[in-house]
Each structure stands twice: as structure tokens, then as C-alpha cells.
Amino acid sequence: MxxxxxxxVERLIGYAIxxxxxxxxxxxTHTRSTVVQAKNNIIDRSVTSETTLLGVRVSVGRKTGGAxxxxxxxxxxxxxxxxxxxxxxxxxxxxxxxxxxxxxxIASESVELYDKRTASVSVDExxxxxxxxxxxxxxxxxxxxxxxxxxxxxYTIYASVHGGPVREEATSAAYTxxxxxxxxxxxxxxxxxxxxxxxxxxxxxxxxxxxxxxxxGRAKPAGDLKGHVIFESGEAAxxxxxxxVPAISAYNVQQGRSxxxxxxxxxxxxxxxxxxxxxFMPYETGSAxxxxxxxxxxxxxxxxxxxLETFLYDHYTASRExxxxxxxxxxxxxxxxxxxxxxxxxxxxxxxxPTLEEAVSSVDEGLLVVSTIGSWLSNPVSGQINSTVTLGYxxxxxxxxxxxxSIALGGNFYEAFKSGVAGGASDKRCLFGVCSPSIxxxxxxxxxxxx
Numbered sequence: 001m002x003x004x005x006x007x008x009v010e011r012l013i014g015y016a017i018x019x020x021x022x023x024x025x026x027x028x029t030h031t032r033s034t035v036v037q038a039k040n041n042i043i044d045r046s047v048t049s050e051t052t053l054l055g056v057r058v059s060v061g062r063k064t065g066g067a068x069x070x071x072x073x074x075x076x077x078x079x080x081x082x083x084x085x086x087x088x089x090x091x092x093x094x095x096x097x098x099x100x101x102x103x104x105x106i107a108s109e110s111v112e113l114y115d116k117r118t119a120s121v122s123v124d125e126x127x128x129x130x131x132x133x134x135x136x137x138x139x140x141x142x143x144x145x146x147x148x149x150x151x152x153x154x155y156t157i158y159a160s161v162h163g164g165p166v167r168e169e170a171t172s173a174a175y176t177x178x179x180x181x182x183x184x185x186x187x188x189x190x191x192x193x194x195x196x197x198x199x200x201x202x203x204x205x206x207x208x209x210x211x212x213x214x215x216x217g218r219a220k221p222a223g224d225l226k227g228h229v230i231f232e233s234g235e236a237a238x239x240x241x242x243x244x245v246p247a248i249s250a251y252n253v254q255q256g257r258s259x260x261x262x263x264x265x266x267x268x269x270x271x272x273x274x275x276x277x278x279x280f281m282p283y284e285t286g287s288a289x290x291x292x293x294x295x296x297x298x299x300x301x302x303x304x305x306x307x308l309e310t311f312l313y314d315h316y317t318a319s320r321e322x323x324x325x326x327x328x329x330x331x332x333x334x335x336x337x338x339x340x341x342x343x344x345x346x347x348x349x350x351x352x353x354p355t356l357e358e359a360v361s362s363v364d365e366g367l368l369v370v371s372t373i374g375s376w377l378s379n380p381v382s383g384q385i386n387s388t389v390t391l392g393y394x395x396x397x398x399x400x401x402x403x404x405x406s407i408a409l410g411g412n413f414y415e416a417f418k419s420g421v422a423g424g425a426s427d428k429r430c431l432f433g434v435c436s437p438s439i440x441x442x443x444x445x446x447x448x449x450x451x
Contacts, residue, residue, distance in 0.1 A: 017080045023160070027331075032049070035150040041137070113195055117217065150172075177190055184342075193320055229446065234431060328343065371391040384407075410447065422441065
């Protein structure tokens with residue numbers, strides 16, 4: 001495949017204007033990825049691929065259109081421009097259309113997005129690392145039913161009639177493992193996701209998956225429980241992603257789909273909770289120096305000691321309120337319309353303990369939740385929590401005890417996370433734009449079948 005550097009985004013913008021576009025923006029991504037996979041402890045697949053994707057969005061008056069796809073030549077790129085213009089001409093007018101983001105640039109603060117070792121790792125090294133993870137299972141009585149290790153390196157280029165091109169180069173490393181007991185029931189899926197390959201963290205992930213796979217095999221349904229719920233870091237990030245992230249999107253606020261509309265300056269969460277949108281966390285996948293509209297990113301307080309301070313805006317939603325984007329315009333694909341989303345939503349719990357075990361030591365009675373299913377059924381408009389624990393641990397007298405499962409969690413997120421936050425740990429994990437430690441809350445119901 002020819003180098004994507006041969007695709008001149010500034011020439012494409014000029015071509016689009018000559019063909020009748022009023023405004024145009026271009027996003028070009030180039031990625032080289034290697035993935036190694038295993039099933040039942042046997043490495044059975046390794047693939048290296050290289051992809052260049054182009055996204056073009058144009059406006060014709062107050063009509064907009066977007067098109068894109070995989071390309072390798074300027075001729076293909078021009079066809080995408082032609083398609084975007086055709087779509088725009090047949091679209092309905094948007095009375096709120098403000099034009100594309102006029103503030104194209106790069107954040108003044110730098111951040112580590114690119115790791116040389118990750119970028120240069122070979123297929124043989126990845127195969128060896130995955131083989132090491134399988135060997136770690138050893139005599140643990142579990143098998144890696146599925147495991148995958150992927151590394152990627154690439155760059156993103158953005159340009160529009162208002163400025164650019166701006167460029168961002170980054171790497172990423174993703175590891176997932178599903179461990180299951182030999183000849184038994186249960187299983188546990190764990191993951192590692194960063195912008196750099198960290199062997200020690202990957203090994204920790206493998207060991208945790210093995211331990212919990214065995215625990216899941218002996219976990220039994222619990223009856224109704226009382227006390228505190230301790231959401232382990234990954235589960236805390238999941239529930240925050242499901243309920244809170246949609247609520248702080250300015251688009252959902254403006255569409256009447258957020259319970260936080262009209263509540264700026266109010267105490268929404270516990271005074272123990274501070275939430276910062278931070279695009280400068282080293283090697284996190286949400287970190288960036290510009291968003292998908294080319295707007296410089298910035299660090300901002302969303303909740304300060306529980307008080308709601310700002311929503312997240314892209315250019316479109318910001319212009320509807322006569323303000324500037326917060327640098328949070330992101331897309332599902334290079335050619336799709338942007339919408340407000342976090343970079344890294346950094347959740348901080350005042351008074352957190354250094355470890356999960358120390359945090360749990362203050363809990364007399366409750367449940368440590370490490371894995372759930374059905375959290376997508378939770379309601380971000382009402383804040384109602386709805387998920388089922390697939391693996392948890394009974395907590396008694398500050399100790400983590402027997403594994404349990406099949407416990408339905410219910411209650412209102414905003415009530416529990418305002419008046420019920422009782423502490424946390426410093427074991428932060430990031431999941432799809434949310435970086436959270438373990439959080440201890442009360443006010444959540446725990447209903448289960450009799451054992």
C-alpha cells in the first residue's frame with residue numbers, strides 16, 4: 001500500500017471548495033497493527049495490517065454531508081470528497097449549523113502518546129509475550145480459553161478551511177484474556193489497555209484472571225445482602241461510563257435527555273468526589289492534544305467536590321449556547337459527525353486508601369463487586385442502576401471472604417453517589433474514557449436468590 005503521506009489533505013480541501021463545498025474538514029488516520037491470538041492455551045493466529053482511513057465532511061449552505069473509507073491514492077480521496085458534497089446537497093438544512101470549528105490547533109501542554117518500544121515491537125516478541133502469559137497459568141488449573149494481544153502505531157491528521165493540518169502520533173497496546181477452570185464451570189475476563197506495552201501490568205492481568213476464574217467456579221448465589229457495595233475500579237468506571245458520561249454531554253442536555261440540565265453550580269455528587277476531564281494523563285488511550293474537530297484539548301473540572309462545574313461541548317453544542325468548545329468533540333469514525341465525549345474522565349475520591357484491601361478494611365458488611373452483566377440496562381436519564389453481579393466477594397468485618405454471584409444491584413446512582421460515598425482506593429483503571437478508582441458506596445440494593 002502506498003504511504004498515506006502521499007495524501008495531501010490541503011489539496012483535498014482546495015478540491016472540495018472548487019467542487020462547490022462552502023466549508024470542508026478532512027481527517028486522515030494511518031494505523032499499523034499487529035495482533036496475536038490464542039485459544040485453549042494454543043497460539044493460533046498472528047496478523048499484521050496497515051490501514052489508511054479518510055473522512056471528509058462538507059457544508060453547502062446549512063446542509064452538511066460526510067463520507068469516508070479506506071484509501072491509498074488521491075484519486076480515491078477525491079471520490080470521497082465528491083460523495084460528501086453529493087450527500088450534503090441532498091440533506092436537510094440545519095437551522096443551528098454554525099460552520100466547522102474555527103479554532104484549529106494543538107494544546108499548549110504536552111502529553112506522552114507515543115512509546116518507541118511499543119512502536120518497534122516485533123511479531124516474534126508479541127508471540128513470546130503471549131506464550132509467557134499462557135505459561136504463567138502453569139499449574140493454576142485454568143486455561144486461557146481466549147487471549148489476544150494487539151499493538152498499534154499510527155497518526156491522525158486534521159485540517160479544515162479554518163486551519164491545520166495538525167498531527168498527532170500515538171501508539172497503543174491492548175491485552176484481553178478469558179480464563180476458565182479446567183473441566184469446570186465459571187470463567188473471568190480481564191483486560192489491559194494503554195498507549196504503551198507494559199509487561200509487568202500484562203502479567204498482573206493474567207494472574208488476576210486466573211485467580212478469579214477459579215473463584216468464579218466455586219462462587220454460589222447469595223441471598224439478599226445488606227451494607228456497602230464496593231465497586232472495584234473497573235466496575236466503578238463501567239457504571240460511571242454508563243450513567244454519568246451521557247449526562248454531562250452538552251448534546252444530551254440540550255436534547256432534554258440529561259438529569260443534570262439546569263444544575264450547574266449545584267451539589268450533584270458527594271463532596272468526596274472530584275471529576276476532572278484530563279487529556280494529559282500519560283499513555284492513557286483518551287489522552288490527546290486536539291479533539292476530532294481539531295480543537296485544542298484542555299484540562300477541566302467537571303465536578304469539584306461534587307459540585308457540577310461544566311458540561312462537555314463540541315463546536316456545534318457550544319455554538320448553540322454562544323460559547324467555545326471545551327475540546328471534547330469526538331467521532332465514532334473519521335467521517336461521522338462529532339459529539340461531546342470525555343478524553344480521560346479522572347475520578348478522584350477524597351481520603352482514598354493506598355490499596356483496595358485497606359479500603360475494604362473499614363467495611364463491616366457488604367459486597368465487593370468485580371464483574372457484572374447487564375449494566376447497559378441502567379438508565380442514564382433517570383440514573384437508575386440495573387446490573388447483575390457475575391462475580392463478587394462477601395465482605396465481613398473488613399475482610400474479603402467467599403465468592404458469590406447472581407446478585408441484582410439496584411438503586412439510584414445520583415442518590416448513592418451523593419450521600420452514600422464512604423471511601424475508595426488508589427487502584428485506578430481506565431475504561432473507554434473513564435479512569436476510576438475503587439469506590440465504596442451505600443444505598444444500593446443487593447438482591448439475590450437463597451443459597
